Amino acid sequence: MEPRGTALLTTLPVERRIAYLERLVRISQILNSTLSLEPLLNVIIQQATELTGCEACSIMLLDKRSGELRFAHSTGEGAHKLKGLVVPMGSSIAGWVARSRQALSIPDARADPRWNPDIDRTIGFVTRSILAVPLKVKEQVIGVMELINKVGHNGFNEDDVQIADALAAHVAIALENARLMAELQRAYDKLAELDRLKSEFVSIASHELRTPLSIILVYASFLQEQVSGQASEQLNMVLQSAMRLRSIIDDMVNLRHVDTGEALLERSTFSMKELIAEVTNEFCELSKAKHQSISLSLGDAELDIEADRQKIYLVLANLLSNAIKFTPPYGRIHISATRKDHELWVSVSDTGIGIPARELDRIFDRFYQVEASLNRRYQGIGLGLSIAKSMVELHKGRIWAESVVDKGSRFTFVLPINPSVVEPMPISGP
């Protein structure tokens, strides 16, 4: 048999050849414009029936697990009875075509030992001639297309084989597209379900952990006031660990609020200078313990801004605690803030371990940490920067990092000073 794409339909008159090609183009257009399999396959088998002038056409698909061929789509008399019927692989024309991966044209099916009369008997049909072609995706047979009973007496000819072959290629593409789409959909559904479960878990876990943790914090500080010496130091450790746990839970809750859209902005006008002083003060003990210096260059102006103070506090706190954490003892940390036109630019720089260039964008992803978590030297769960980014973007601002490994890092965020009078800004990048 001629392979696909060779001298096309040489025996057909020109006008029939043109009509055929027009239909083929139409099918290609439908194939490119729709992802719904059923209507497309129906169009193809209808066209196959009409173009070859036969009584019926069927598509049988190979079930990978059972190895069976099953009727999936059919035209012609009794088509509705065919759907789902199994065609024996070892004793049928379709089975032979699937196994040998070749087209087969038989003028008198009943005289062929490979023919199986069961289907005719089941649906009350009389098969005379058959043309069957394999449906192949990347050289794998996924089914068979069968044309039944060429009108007239001579059976199917070489042109019919070419038509069937070309249409089979379209069927195979449509089936493969549908399979890929279904796979994609399954993956999306699974992701959506995982996301839902994660949110539910975070919500339950944070709620359930918060109450006992508050009790630990209250009683530990109460006890610490009453004892002295070694017991006080030990209680201090308890308090510090409990506070670390609380900040992790707060991070989880904040992210959940961003995800659910509950993170609304409560704007007020405040001094960025004051806020920076407040955050620096909060972290001063931590940096002192590592003999680090924190310097500020904030200029003379108050740097008033209209924003959500608590959320900007979170941004600054995350950046400063990272700077302290990732800078070795005796290192330097510098915070600067300045007004540029209608924006406020705030930077937190350090002389710490730095971040490789290829990681600079990824560190803002959730749970992303440059050092793999199992051999980590630094505490944290990789949420701080993604929270900072979400908070800045809620304000229609932007945040980014610059760094040189072993020299240090600079994190900068930019916020509109008075959002009610400026245009929205792009959401990321310097």
Ligand code: ADP
């Ligand atoms: P965490 O600090 O809990 O690990 P973050 O989201 O705050 O999570 O930071 C993500 C990662 O980015 C950190 O684990 C670290 O690898 C890197 N990183 C953040 N800030 C700095 C910094 N100032 N210097 C070096 N690396 C940093």
